[in-house]
Amino acid sequence: MQGRCSVSRSIFRLILLAVTLGIPLHASAEEADVNPPHHHASAEEGDSASPHNHAGDLLLFPAITGTHRNVSVPGLDENELMPEVDIFYSTDHERLRFLAEFLLSSDEHEMERLQLGWLVQPAATLWLGRFHTPLGFWNSEHHHGAFMQTTISRPSILDFEDDNGMLPTHITGMLAEGSLDHGHGSINYAFGIGQGPELESALVPVNILEFRNGGKLAASARLSYRPLDVSANEFGAFAGYASIPVIGSPINEVDQTVAGVFYTRETGKLRLLGEFFYVSNRLEYSTSANNADFSAGYLQAEYQMHDSWTVFGRLEGTANAKNNAYLDLNQEFMAERAMVGARFEVSSRQALKLELSRNETQGDTRFNQLDLQWSMVYP
Numbered sequence: 001m002q003g004r005c006s007v008s009r010s011i012f013r014l015i016l017l018a019v020t021l022g023i024p025l026h027a028s029a030e031e032a033d034v035n036p037p038h039h040h041a042s043a044e045e046g047d048s049a050s051p052h053n054h055a056g057d058l059l060l061f062p063a064i065t066g067t068h069r070n071v072s073v074p075g076l077d078e079n080e081l082m083p084e085v086d087i088f089y090s091t092d093h094e095r096l097r098f099l100a101e102f103l104l105s106s107d108e109h110e111m112e113r114l115q116l117g118w119l120v121q122p123a124a125t126l127w128l129g130r131f132h133t134p135l136g137f138w139n140s141e142h143h144h145g146a147f148m149q150t151t152i153s154r155p156s157i158l159d160f161e162d163d164n165g166m167l168p169t170h171i172t173g174m175l176a177e178g179s180l181d182h183g184h185g186s187i188n189y190a191f192g193i194g195q196g197p198e199l200e201s202a203l204v205p206v207n208i209l210e211f212r213n214g215g216k217l218a219a220s221a222r223l224s225y226r227p228l229d230v231s232a233n234e235f236g237a238f239a240g241y242a243s244i245p246v247i248g249s250p251i252n253e254v255d256q257t258v259a260g261v262f263y264t265r266e267t268g269k270l271r272l273l274g275e276f277f278y279v280s281n282r283l284e285y286s287t288s289a290n291n292a293d294f295s296a297g298y299l300q301a302e303y304q305m306h307d308s309w310t311v312f313g314r315l316e317g318t319a320n321a322k323n324n325a326y327l328d329l330n331q332e333f334m335a336e337r338a339m340v341g342a343r344f345e346v347s348s349r350q351a352l353k354l355e356l357s358r359n360e361t362q363g364d365t366r367f368n369q370l371d372l373q374w375s376m377v378y379p
Helices: 004-020
Strands: 055-071 078-094 096-105 109-121 124-132 169-182 185-195 217-227 235-246 253-267 270-284 287-292 295-304 311-319 335-346 350-361 368-375
Touching: 096 124, 109 169, 169 217
Parallel strands: none
Antiparallel strands: 055 078, 055 368, 078 096, 096 109, 109 124, 124 169, 169 185, 185 217, 217 235, 235 253, 253 270, 270 287, 270 295, 295 311, 311 335, 335 350, 350 368
């Protein structure tokens, strides 16, 4: 965790940037467009191809998460209480678009996304800045606002870099995204290229406020089809590449290639979501190189029992994780997980969630975990 002065400097830079661009730092409740997670909105900002309000939307996503583990886990506390607030802002002026997301919690502060975009066509936008990689479904649809996803946890293969994730989830560079109408559905696409993370004890992406950290070239792409009559249904494929420098290890660099598919389907009150990842890693040493490939996936089910209650469960697994030279660089990576939980809508803008999970780390530590979270969106 960085010091209080550093937090103040980061917030000051965010305000200064907003003032420089002429962005108002307020938004009314009428201007905010928030959909409950069971409506499966595409991220906090909604459909990226739709224009935003000229006045802008400022949304606050506060959350408090309590965690208990039944045994001591290396790198993790047995009991944790994590307050956080995710500050999301978006606006547009004619074809110019702006998006910023700043996460402030008890153990970190980071500008998660900072994007300046140009609406090339009514359904296509070109962005510059730091953005979430279009690797799969979850990383494209769910961001840092805890209220906007049904569950508390993310699938471990798509955990953020500072949460022991092993794939680049942030790139700083250029992102092109949009959609094309095709028959009875739409083809959605996204392609991002720029500077990816470096690997110390964990992946470290570019700190865009201080222009430091980060590694070398990274790129990823996503292509999917979504029927117009059932917009919650979608299937697609994705791929990515990253050259990741490694610090403090005999490994000098990792050339990582990712490929996978995803599918999400909603039938009445039941929703199913699954993704599969194949990850090829070439580890470069001073005088040699070797491969450390693995595959990972998850299947999640959600059932809306009532307008206020949703129950869910997720199974996650990783193949070829044992003695994998790349995954062994982070012994806290969750290689296996079985989770069940429930979400209760306290109101249209507040939710309580409960999760019970059985976990196994890359370091062969097995433990049970209980998570309880309150989250909301304001206004």
